[in-house]
Every structure is written in structure tokens, then in C-alpha cells.
Amino acid sequence: MRTVNRLALLLCGLLAGPVLAQTTVLTARRIHTMDTTQPQVQAMAFDAAGKILAVGQAQALLARYPGAKHLDVGTATVVPGLIDAHGHVEGLGLTFLTVDLVGSANKQEIVGRLRAFEKTLPAGAWLIGRGWDQNDWPDKAFPAAADLDAAFPERPVWLYRIDGHAGWANTAAMRAIQRDLAGNWQPDGGIIRRDAAGRPSGVLIDNAMDLMEAVRPPMDEATAERALVLGMQAAVEHGLTGVHDAGIPLEELRRYQRLADQGQVPLRIYAMADGNKAALQFLCRNGLYRHPSGRLQMRAVKLYADGALGSRGAAMLEDYSDDHGNRGLMVMSAEELAVAADKAHRCGVQVATHAIGDRGNRMALDAYAKVLGRDVDSDHRWRIEHAQILSPDDVPRLAKLHVIASMQPTHATSDMPWAQDRVGPQRIVGAYAWRQVRDAGTHLALGSDFPIESVDPRLGLYAAVTRSDAQGLPAGGWYPDEKLTAFEALRGFTLEAAYAGFGEHEVGSLEAGKRADFVVLAEDPLKVPDAALRSLTIQATYVDGKPVFEASR
16 A cells, blocks of 8 residues: 555656646745735746746745746846737837837927938838927927928828827828818818918828828838837837737738737737727627637727817817817717717627717717616726816716726826816816726726837836826926826736726736736836836836846846
8 A cells, every 4th residue: 555655656746747847936025916815925836828826925835836947036026017008009110110200399300300211211102200299399380291392392201190190291292192182171070271271281180181091002011010010029128018909900900810820929919999890890790809829809999089189189078278169079970989889889899989088088978878778787898098188077977887997197297288278277177187087986997008108108107106297397296186106007007907908817917827927127116216117127028927028137
């Protein structure tokens, strides 16, 4: 009998040896789990497939897994993988492949950047760029085609505003439209800006941009795929283990699928279909999509209520304070929004609606209430993307309708120099109102809206906690009552963002049974001074227990 027991023990040891060898025990000065039952530990064990086996004290886990690989990160702090709840991966990648105009101080600087980039282009190719913002210029006025024509009389130039809701063209680009843009007509949901004589100025806002998009040369597949690769790499380098890609066409999903098949998706992409188009129809026909790797899924659709505040396209209940007679644009009509939302509801697809102005937000909430009806208390997790300016009457409606607020802290710190000019002192109280929204009981998922803002989530953490710019101004923060605590901000980029993507049982916190997605930081984001959040040192980013980024030492 004793011989049998010895053989059994020997066999168990032989079997357990390889298994334990494939297990990793990570130890750190502290691990913030975001699990309220065990918020801080010093060790985490995960298997070769990237599944967390246990979290706890270092000595206990090292003893529990004696043959495991030991990964000691020393005095570093480990946090759950950061998830950006609203970004644009291809757009981020394209910033490396087109002219980057972010931070340009005037039109002359833009022309200089364009001329430098033009040297890399073949004859006849369009000159494409993104990132201009007239609010950063001395006169704060919209530009015109004439500002580009002298430098580029023949080469078409098409430049996206930083928010993607307006474009600036030269005369050569406008000629390609082959349609008379003069007069007083306007496309639905868009504005062709014109001079006093009714001639097009060169700026197209929101749906008017479609006129240019229809004639500009499309990206080839290789460039489009390269943009995704570059965008994803930039994301993981900044500590992101997940991105909610807010509105992509079916062909872009296909590119992601090809990359995922090749093992070239280094983080988790939660893709949203781009409106009531082919990608939504794909979901309705085939069901919610999830790649076998677990790195890619599509189960949501992004709709648009209105435009953006910077281009005065956000739909307002009353006139803009700095542009009387203008109440912004509805990109989709109330009927179109309701039809698309109803279709998504019938197909079991989550709805996420871009809404900036108080009228845009109200229309989206009204559509949700109408479409959801008796299902309003179901686990639908519909979302408002941005929820930027809310009427006081609509703040409690988010929680009542179980709608998630997907908001971007750095929008506030970027917009604060001019936002109150747009909406005035009364309406600004309901703008970028994270504290009001959260305290009303609404789930608050945080993101950046990159490349409109930086992909760096550290800037979002800093903005959420301080409501100040990089120089710490204004002192004490802009409308400081809306600040979040460091823990609330971190939760917004982890567990709340995971919840917004139906992923809280897999990611968002570090618990047994979840995925080993985490970030190694030299500093503790819950203990450093607020100002230090901008410069946290990212040592490594892990997805499924494997490093997808490691800082050079």
C-alpha cells in the first residue's frame, strides 16, 4: 500500500512539475486590484494562457506555487490594464502617416509643416493632415482656402480639424468635388462655410465633409492596415491594454480580423460599428462578433446626435453665447437616430451615441427612452459618448435609463480656455460634469477620444483629478467641484471601462479567474501628488500575462 502511495505521489509530482513551471508568480511592492474585497496585495499568480489563478501575499503565493516562474518587479506598483473607453485606432495610426498639425500656433506654421511633408509625396498625391484648431490661433477665426492656395496652387490639400468634425480644403481640393458649392444651400447635418458673396470659404463642417470624402483618393489596404498596427503599438506603449474603437466600417473590422488571425493584435479591441450601415447589418445577420483570440470583438454601434463644440456644431437648446442665431447641428435627425437605435435593439446590439451639446444629449436620451420602453431596466448598457454639456434636468436621466456616460477628461482641460465663451456662465455648470454624473449613480467610463486628444491615459488621470493644464492652471482647477479622486479616475479607466464593454468578468480588475492584463508603474498612482500623475513611469504593459511593451532600461 505504501509503495502505491509513493508511486501516486511521484506521479502527481511529475504531472504538477510542468504545470507549475508554466505558472508565473508576480511580486511587487503593491498591486492595486480594484477588487473591493481585496484591494491591495503584493503577489499575483497566472498561468501560461494568461488566466489569473490567485492574488494575495507574496510568501503565501510563492509557497503555493513552488515551481512557478518568479517575476519580481521590485518596488514598482501594478495596476489593472488601462482601458480607453473611446478612441480611434486607425486615426491615431494615421497621425504617423500624414501631416500632424496638433499644436500649430497659427496658419503660417501649418503651411510650413505641410511644405516639409510635401517633399515626401509623389506628384499629384493629395496632401492630407489633421490637428488644426483655430481656437489656438491669435484671431481664433476659421481658416480659408486662400490661406493654402499660394503655397499649393495645384496639389489638393485636405486638413481635418482636431475634433474630426470639420475639414479645411484648398481650391484645388474643392475643384475635385465637381459641384457648385456656392449659394445658400446646405447639406443635411452639415455646413459649407461661405463668404459674404456666397462663395465657399474652404471649411466644411460635419456632414458637409462627406462631399470631400467622396472624391478624395481612398487609402490603399496596406496603408490602412499599417495605420491600425501603428495605432495599437502606440496604445500599448502608453499603458493601454484595451481600447473601445468608436465607430469603424465593416472593411476596418476585416482588417482587424486579419491582424488577429496573424496574432498581431497586442491589446483588446472593443469595436463599434459605424452607424446604421454595413457593419451593423453584419451584426444583425451573424450575431455579436468575438474573435477566438479574445482580443477583438464587435457588439456595439456608434451613432451621432450632433457635431462638436469647437466648430460650433454641437446641438444646443439655446443659441451659442458667442454666435447668436446658431444652435449647432443635428448630424442625425431624431427619427433617424430612433430608427437606428431600434434596429440595434432588435439585434441585441449595444448603442453608443455621440452627443456633445445639451440638445444633442437630450435627443439621444429621448430616443433611448422611446426605443427601450419596457426594456429600460434590462442589462442593455447603452452609452452616451462624451455627454459633454448636459441640462440639469438630464443629469439624473442617465442613471434612470441605466445609460453609461463615456467621458474624456482631457476634453475639459483642452476646451477650458474657450468653452465658457461658447455656452455662457449658466450652461457651463453642466459641462464636463463628471462629479455630477457619477454622484447621480451613473456608470462613468473614461477615455481620451484619441487622436483628438493624446492617447496617453496618464494625462486623462491627471485631468480628471486636477482639472488643470500641464502648468497646473488654473490653480485649484477649472470648476473644481467636478474633480474626481485618483481612485475614481483609475476606476474609470479600468473597471468602469470594462463594464461599458461588457467585459468586467474578464478584465478591469485583478482577480482569480480574470485575464492577466496589467501595467507595471514605477510610482503608485494612488499615492503620488496629483501633479505627478502626468509623468508616471510606465515600465511594462502586459496582456494575457505576456509583455506587449517593455520600457528600455
